[in-house]
Amino acid sequence: MQEKYIPQVVEAKWQQRWETEKSFKADEASEKKKFYLLEMFPYPSGKIHMGHVRNYSIGDVVARFKRMRGFNVLHPMGWDAFGMPAENAAIQNNCHPAAWTYENMAYMRGQLKRMGFSYDWDRELATCDVEYYRWEQQIFLQMYERGLAYKKTSFVNWCPTCETVLANEQVEDGGCWRCDSDVKQKELDQWFFRITDYAEELLDWTNHLPGWPERVMTMQRNWIGKSFGCEITFPLEGEEEGITVFTTRQDTLYGATFMSLAPEHPLAERITTPERREAVTAFVEKIARTDRVRRTAEEFEKEGVWTGAFCTNPLTGCRMPVYLANFVLMEYGTGAVMAVPAHDQRDFEFAGKYDIPIRVVIQPDGEILDPTTMTEAFTEVGTMVNSDRFNGMRSDAAKESLADHLAGEGVGKKTVNFRLRDWGISRQRYWGNPIPIIYCDICGAVPVPLADLPVTLPRDVTFTGEGGSPLAQLDSFVTVPCPVCGLSSRRETDTMDTFVQSSWYFLRYCCPDFTDGPLDKKRTGYWMSVDQYIGGIEHAVLHLLYARFFTKVLRDLGYVTVDEPFLNLLTQGMVIKDGAKMSKSKGNVVDPNGLVERYGADTARLFSLFAAPPEKDLDWSDQGVEGSYRFINRVWKLVFETLPFTTKAPALDPEKLTAEGKGLRRLLHKTIRRVTDDVEGRFHFNTAIAAIMEMVNGLNAFEAKNDPRNGAVLREAMSSLVIMLAPFIPHAAEELWEGLGETVSLSQVSWPSWDAEVAADEELTVVVQVNGKLRDRITVSATATEEEIRSMALAAERVLALLEGKSVRKVIVVPGKLVNIVVG
RNA sequence: GCGGGAGUGGUGGAAUGGCAGACACGCUUGGCUUAGGACCAAGUGGGGUGACCCGUGCAGGUUCAAGUCCUGUCUCCCGCACCA
Known part of the structure; x- marks a missing residue:
């Protein structure tokens, strides 16, 4: 080793060594226990950013540590390579999305290699490769066969900027998750995955994933939104069919005095009387023009219009006018709400505005409500009144009896309702996985036969940036014979949401070269589930919910045997600078390239691990980076300067230690214990590194270095120090290890163990x-x-x-x- | 409104109910240097400046002992939200 630490030289040397020796290749034929470690794969946007550096540095510590602890580690990397930015770049720069994407992948692959992450690059995959997405088409067809993929016409979220549909999960604050444009509602014929079939199971399992952060589980539970209640049917005057509502407050049924329907409710048109038609049509049109963001804001004024129709309260016989109301959502429950002004705030305001009677059916304790003087609805538990046989019961306790009573009368039943909607996967874009369906005038929607797969995404398209998907303009792609009858038919030109690809990539990593189907059951069975998954919290209800769903579907299709994809989840915090998330618009971006050129990858890694525990936000500090660099230099100098004492040291004889030697050895074993606990048990790399720093400080202060009796213990300390540094600063550690005279790469060396007796203070x-x-x-x-x-x-x-x-x-x-x- | 998380020096952050502030950054002083940087040494929560007092958002409580547990409260962040 050189006296001076020159990271660029050291890092290039070891990166090359690891690559030629395939040091991190994962093989299923191993006696060791498997450990599948995964970080969320990146979108090839152009170059890596600090968030990637942090995410992958955290992952690499775990990967290297677990290898040293004797596990057979699978640590793959790949590309979430379909998606809109490629298409936008194509429109702007007149280059093909494929060219743009593959160039970005090549560049970013180089950057990741330059960071020294210990991936098994032989398993690299890109979701835009036909060898990946062809299998997804097969999975789609199997889902179609089972009714798990289906097409329906509905109001969907439409982003006018991206010119495509978005899933509910991809709408944030009424805006597009990517470009933040206001999302509109548009009625379209779209493909969906029946994730609601799995709602119950997805919810159940949130209670059986102790390795997941509580808040992610909570977010998923909220998203699934299970609620218990009743479906109640209200007969409509002059109609065969009644109106069915979902309610969690059947205990207030006796107080229902009107009915509210969503403006889009299918019955709305039919039941409107001629004299009300004009008003109703005006209202419906007004709502259609109002964007969803405004309409769903709580402070938005409650408005409605009477349809002229009446329905009947099935228990009281009360005649209830049927309104359309702007606050009733078609996509929740049945799109119809029984309105109880006395006990629901929205209904209360609505009733006040339209002069509808208020009927109190629950009285609070120690107070008598009077409908004429109430200022707000009473929504708590109380004693039931005006409710026939239920009078005198506690309202919460009466829910069950009411449900039974409704069932007995044949007007309702107990039910559960989920907030979760089916996953809309159609995207009117080019750069995605084509949905393998053909439309024939005679045979309808026909799946592409398995033998005809893949439906390859054509390259020769033109990007105008307007007028929808370029695929639809390409006659050679669109026009095909119907697989059933042979008549000229049209291909589906929608592509799949990119979240479909990321819902199973972790399975394909187990067998990326498998050619007989999507997944090799044997190898997938060996590696799955992912033992540790690491990524950003922003995917708490997007990717992480979809991936759980897909795993269950693939289980039911016979591809995998596990119920859940990710046993343990670590959600790392953002990288912050000057109080804000790094972003181009804020001008506070730190480019990893510059950092690596100046200090080397080891410093970049060390700082991003040391500055904060992984799950917290990390405050970027240029001075902190300097500090990390200085630390590596101190270690380098320490190891170098003690080489004369350590390289010629005899074997350690614990019986023949000086007092100082004994003390040093105690420090070492204490440190090993601390570092092992911090890394293994809780991923607190910042305190693990702090412990190592303390030991280095101790070694620097060790006066008796040149006492030959201490050579052996000094050597043990230096060796263990270097091994413990390997997961954090692997290049420098390898070089120091070689400097100590070792010939086997650190990637093959075991983590040191500690001896409680040696670590014990006298x-x-x-x-x-x-x-x-x-x-x-x-x-x-x-x-x-x-x-x-x-x-x-x-x-x-x-x-x-x-x-x-x-x-x-x-x-x-x-x-x-x-x-x-x-x-x- | 509901749910979750967090409030500790100048800064990032440490502390199985048991020495608050590990480790690092920054700063101060000194050494080295023509100088700066780098490096090395010492110091660094506040106040008194003796060996004493105060201090983990705020107010209570439990305990021999509370940053940690409990109750209330304030602030900030995140998620969901006219969800029937």
Whole structure:
């Protein structure tokens, strides 16, 4: 090794060594226990950013650590390569999305290699490769066969900027998750995945994933939104069919005085009377023009229009006018709400505005509500009144009886409702996986036969940037014979949401070269589930919910045997600079390239691991980076300068240690224990690194370096130090390891173990408190009994002074830690 | 409104109910240097400046002992939200 640390030289050397020796290749034929470690794969946007550096540095520590702990580690990397930016770039720069994407992947692959992450590059995949997406088409067809993929006409979220449909999960605050444009509602014929079939199971399992952060589970539970209630049918005057509502408050049914329908409700048109038609049509049109963001804001004024129709309260026989109301959502429940003004705030406001009667059916404790003087709805639990046989019951307890009663009368039933909607996967874009369906005038929608797969995404398209998907303009793609009858038919030109590809890529990593189907059951069975998944919190209900769903579907299709894809999930925080997330618009971006050129990859890695625990946001600090760089230099210098003592050292004989040597060895074994616990148990790399820094400080302060009797213990310390640094700064560690005279790459070396006896102190400092306040310290032998410690504490000089004239009431002894003397 | 998380030095952050502030950044002083940088050494929560007091958003409580547990409260962040 060189005297001076030159990261660029060292890093290039070891990256090349790892590559030629295929040091991180994962093989299923191993005696070791498997460990599947995965970080969320990147979108090839052009170049990696600090978020990637952080995410992948965290992952690489775990990968390298687990290997050193004797696991057979699968640590793959690939590209989430379909998606809109490629298409936008094509329109702007007149280059093909494929060219743009593959160039970006090549560049970013180089950047990731330059960071020294220990991936098995032989398993690299890109979702835009036909060898990937062809299998997804097969999965789609199998889902279609089972009714899990289907097409329906509905109102969907439409982003006018991206000119495509978005899934509910991809609408954030009424805006597009990518470009933030206001999302409009548009009625379209679209493909869906029946994720609602799995709602119950997806929800159940949120209680059986202890390795997931609670808040992600909570977000998923909220998203699935299960609620218990009743479906109740209200007969419509002059119609065969009634109106069915979903309610969680069947206990307020006796107080229902009107009915509200969503403006888009299919019955709305039919039941409107001629004299109300004009008003109703005007209202419906007004709502259609109002964007969803505004309409769903809570402060938005409650408005409606009477249809002229009436329905009947099935229990009271009360005649209820049927309104259309702007706050009723077609996509939740049945799109119809029984309105109980006395006990629902929205209905209360609505009733006030349109002069509809208020009927109190639940009275609060110690108060009598009067409909004529109420200022707001009473929504809590109380005693039921005006409710026939249920009078006098507690409203919450009555829910069950009411449900039974409704079922008995044949007007309702108990039911559960989910907020979760089916996953809309159609995208009116080019750069995605074509949906393998053909439309024939005679045979209807016909799946592309398996033998005809893949439906290859054609290259020769033109990008105008307007007028929808370029695929639809390409006659050679669109026009095909119907697989059933042979007549000229049209291909589906929608492509799949890119979240479909990321819903199963982790399975394909297990067998990326498999050619007989989407997945090799044997290899997938060996590696799955992912033992540790690491990525950003922003995918809490997007990718992470879809991937769980897909895993269950693939299980039911017989491809995998696991119920859940990710056993443990680590959600890392954002990288912040100057109080804000790094972004071009804020001008606070730190480019990894510059960092690596100046300090090397090891420094970039070390800083992003040391500055904060992984799950917290990381505050970027240029000075902190300097500090990390200085630390590596200090270690380098320490190892280099002690080489004369360590390289010629004899084998360690624990019996023949000097006092200093023994102390140093104790420090080492304590450090090994701390670092192992911090890395293994809780991924607290910042404290693990701090422990190593403390040891380095201890080694620098070690005076007796040149005492030949300490050579062996010094060598043990240096070796272990370098091994422990390997997961964090692998290049520098390898070079130092070689400098110590070792010939086997650190990637093959085991993590050091610690000996509790060696780590144990011979003497301990015990804190002495009087009435809970620190007053003195005593030094006791590690073998001292509680009684001995107690009497020493009571005899301590400063304690004696404080005990003067007072009586000792109680003495608490915490062995090895503290004595608290209670006096009074 | 509901749910989740967090409030600790000048800064990032440490602390199985047991010495608050590990480790690092920054800063101060000194050394080295023509100088700067780098490096090395010492110091660094506040106040008194003796060996004492105060201090983990705020107010209570439990305990021999509370940053940590409990109750209330404030602030900030995140998610969901006219969800029937």
